[in-house]
Amino acid sequence: MAQQQQQQQIFRLAVICASNQNRSMEAHNVLQKAGYTVSSYGTGSAVRLPGPSVDKPNIYPFGVPYNDILNDLVKKDPQLYKANGLLPMLDRNRRIKRAPERWQENRDIFDIVISCEERCFDAACDDLNNRSGDLNRPVHLINIEIQDNHQEAAVGGQLILQLVNTIAQSQDRDADMDRILDEFASRTNAQVLHSVCFY
Numbered sequence: 001m002a003q004q005q006q007q008q009q010i011f012r013l014a015v016i017c018a019s020n021q022n023r024s025m026e027a028h029n030v031l032q033k034a035g036y037t038v039s040s041y042g043t044g045s046a047v048r049l050p051g052p053s054v055d056k057p058n059i060y061p062f063g064v065p066y067n068d069i070l071n072d073l074v075k076k077d078p079q080l081y082k083a084n085g086l087l088p089m090l091d092r093n094r095r096i097k098r099a100p101e102r103w104q105e106n107r108d109i110f111d112i113v114i115s116c117e118e119r120c121f122d123a124a125c126d127d128l129n130n131r132s133g134d135l136n137r138p139v140h141l142i143n144i145e146i147q148d149n150h151q152e153a154a155v156g157g158q159l160i161l162q163l164v165n166t167i168a169q170s171q172d173r174d175a176d177m178d179r180i181l182d183e184f185a186s187r188t189n190a191q192v193l194h195s196v197c198f199y
Contacts, residue, residue, distance in 0.1 A: 011036060012110040013166055015160065016120050018044040020062070020100035023116035023146050025093045026157040030094065034161055035167075039110070041103035043123035049086060052077065062102040066094035104125065109199050110139055112167060114160055116146040116153075121193055128197035135199040140177055143193035151172045159190055 013036055017024040020042035025101035028040040047060040049069070058076075060069055070090035073081040081087050093100075103120075104127050115121040128139065144163070146156030165185050170176040177194065185192045 011164075012108075013038045013164065014041060014103075014108075014110045015039075015115045015116070016041045016043055016103050016113065016119055016124055017116040017148070018042055019047040019049065020102075021047060021049060021093065022089060022148055022150065023153045023156055025089070025096060026153040027114070027116070027160045028094055029092060030157040030161050031164060034165075036164060039101075039106070039108060040097075041101050041106060043103045043120045043127075045092070046101050049073075050084060052080065060100075062105070063099050065099045066090050066097075070094065083127075089150065109135070109137065111173075112164070113139055113141045114163070114165075115141070115143045116156060117148070118143055118145065118193065121195075125195055125197060128199070131199065133198040137199040138174065138196050139199060140173070141195045141197055143191075144179065145191040159188055162188070 013031065015024045015027040015031070015038065020040055024040040024042065026037055031038040042062065047062055047064070047069070049058040049060075051057045056074065070087060073086055073090070078087070084104065091121050103124055112123060115124055124141055128141065142163070144156060144159055146152050166180050166184060167173050167177070170180065181192050184190065
């Protein structure tokens, strides 16, 4: 147990989705409760949340606090945003960290980055490949495809925890990663992508 806790401490982990609201924050919450050091981000150009209709989303810049977004939606239509799950989601988010963060603006270094959608995986790959790579330090970028709704985010958070627990038990994650991901995909039927990038 002590060894697993020690591995969790030295394991730099990030989860990303489009807006750093639903899927990445559910995974952030689950992983943090399990004792992992974890950060979360979005790869979109702005934070987009469902609005009163499909063509009228609520759009905020990254960095606007979850609390401010929640208060804004309460002013607009508390019944709608409670019923569609946005208010409970934002309430959870503000307990975890202050505001949604954009992946492309962060300069932290991670061992494992897990995205929740292929376009977010592609955006993170592009961003990492456009950085200098001066440190020659590998980062495993993994995508687990998760639909952007509250039910699938809850399932996806548990899937990501399963995967991270398996990675944390490896004595040599660089050598074992392909095997770990193959076994995880066959056991869970998850759609998995993997790329190694460098800081």
